[in-house]
Amino acid sequence: MSLDQHDEQSLSHLKQVSRIKHEILAxxxxxxxxxxxxxxTRLCYFDCYAGPGVYECNGETVAGSPLIAVTAATEYLAKNRGHExxxxxxxxxxxxxxxxEAQLKKNGPxxxxxxxxxxxxxxxxxxxxILEAVPNLAPSFFMVDPYGHPLxxxxxxxxxKRPQTEALINFMFYRINMDAGNPKVQHHLDEMFGNEEWRTQPFLKQHGLDREKGFLExxxxxxxxxxxxxxxxxxxVEDRMAGNRTKYYLIHASNHPKAALLMKEVMWPLGDEEGLFDFGGEKHGVLFSSTPQENELRQVLTREYTGKQIEFDQLREESLELPFIEKHYRSVIRELKREGLVEVTPVSSKTNRGLKKKDLVRFLQKQEGERR
Ligand SMILES: C[S@@+](CC[C@H](N)C(=O)[O-])C[C@H]1O[C@@H](n2cnc3c(N)ncnc32)[C@H](O)[C@@H]1O
Incomplete structure (x- = not known):
């Protein structure tokens, strides 16, 4: 929707990069x-730093995280009568x-x-x-998106530690990293970590990307x-900071592989000029380029699974930290199948051509050896 003059004057401005967090949430x-x-039948969404509800971005009114959550909840409940x-x-x-509150009112009751x-x-x-008062919390999603230090x-x-509860945390790296080097505000980091152990970590003596990776890890x-x-x-671009520097990390924390796999599917396609799903770097003994290639996935899968049979989803779960999503696994496994290096037994798929969920993937030893 476009803005009238009154709104344009009163709405907080949202930078283009911050829209990614809204896209991820939506x-x-x-x-x-x-x-x-x-x-x-009961779920909860907590927005710990809710904000004004809407913003102006590129001359348009855009929804903030609370309105995105309300819209998603309304649509979910319309399809699931009796749920809360x-x-x-x-x-x-x-x-x-x-x-x-004014924005929520516009949505009606x-x-x-x-x-x-x-x-x-x-x-x-x-x-x-609330955590103390409600020991048996319904499955919950916590959005933790402050301007500075998080919860x-x-x-x-x-x-x-609550069952089926997860969080999307804005780790405002730029600000926190700056505070780490300033004795006047270092106590904020003591508070954030809950102790002073961070002060003795090797990343504090490092610079640039090494420090950033060390701090994030x-x-x-x-x-x-x-x-x-x-x-x-x-x-x-509006921040007028040099090119490629990191402003913040959105960290999705969960305890269920399905939640992590789902978030990986959501985050991966959004990696572009403003955001990046992951660093390259070493995982499973392979050094990944910053734009990971399918042949790197192929290398890991054949090396780690040759001679083994595994369900398709289990395979994705076991290799969750690899920077690849479902379509890449499917493409690599199909290629290996064409080359006679993999056999697929359909379980969830109805035909031999499908590849999903509980379908069994066997990485064959003999043919791989013959090829070498
Ligand atoms: C980055 S904005 C939130 C944006 C929102 N998540 C969105 O995407 O639409 C952070 C908000 O947190 C609020 N805030 C800051 N410290 C807070 C605290 N300790 N408790 C609750 N709200 C706080 C600020 O007033 C501000 O509105």
């Missing part, structure tokens, strides 16, 4: 709701709350099963309070979740 929430909603969803929007700034609450709270106090690592870990190592997927967001 693409992820509907399948997340569908999958978890198939075994749970709570959308809790935490915002400590009263002007932002006023804007958010929430439909059946939808409970939307705007909470005038500080997320760092509210989240621990503390101990709070994030308390969130992530250290932060992720402190997050107690089985799967952590980082998506790098570069500075916007």
């Amino acid at each position: 693409k992820y929430l509907p399948p997340w709701e569908r999958i978890l909603g198939s075994t749970n 969803m709570s959308v809790l929007l935490v915002e400590k700034d009263s002007a932002q709350r006023t804007s958010l 929430p439909g059946n099963g939808l409970n939307v609450q705007v909470l005038a709270e500080d997320a760092k106090e509210f989240v621990p309070k 503390t690592v101990p709070i994030l870990n308390d969130i992530l 250290y932060f992720m190592s402190k997050i107690s979740a089985r799967f952590k997927l980082p998506f790098r967001i570069r500075f916007d």
Whole structure:
């Protein structure tokens, strides 16, 4: 929708790069709701740093994360009668709350099963309070998107130990890295990590990309979740910062391989000039280029699975940290099949041509040996 003059003056401006986080959320929430909603009648979405609800971007009004969540929840509930969803929007700034409430009002009253609450709270106090008060939280998605330091690592870990609960965390690398070098504000990092151990880490003596990778890996190592997927967001042209520098990372933390695989499918195609799904770098003993090629996937799969049989989805789960999505696996396995190096037994697929879910993939030893 385009803006009238009044809106243009009052809406917060959103930079182009920040739209990626909204795209990720808008693409992820509907399948997340569908999958978890198939075994749970109640779900929750928490926006810990909710913001004003809408922004101006390139002369258009665009929805912020709370409205994206409300839209996804409304559509999910329309198809799932009798289900319930709570959308809790935490915002400590009263002007932002006023804007958010006005935007929500424009949507009209929430439909059946939808409970939307705007909470005038500080997320760092509210989240621990609610976690203590509700020991059996319904499966929940936490959006953690502050301007600076996120919820503390101990709070994030308390969130992530709940069953079927996950988080999308904005790790504002640029700001946090700057604060790490400034004695006046280093106590913010002590608070974020919950202790001072970070002060003794080798990455602090490094520079450039090495420091960035070391810092990111250290932060992720402190997050107690089985799967952590980082998506790098570069500075916007509007930021007037040198070319390729990192502004922040969106880190998806979850404990279920299906959640991580789903997020990988969502994030991967969004990697472009503003965002990057992953670093190249070494994984499974292979040095990946910064734009990973299918032959690199082929190399890992034949080396690690020759002589073995595995379900297609299990294969993707076991190699989750590789920078490839389902279509790449399918393409490599089909190529190996054409070359007689793989046999596929359909289980979930109806025909021999399909390749999905529980279909069995056998990487053959003999032919691979003959080829060498
Ligand atoms: C980056 S904006 C959120 C944007 C929002 N996630 C979106 O995508 O539409 C961060 C918001 O967090 C709010 N905020 C900052 N510190 C907070 C805190 N401790 N608790 C709750 N809200 C806070 C700010 O007022 C601001 O509106």
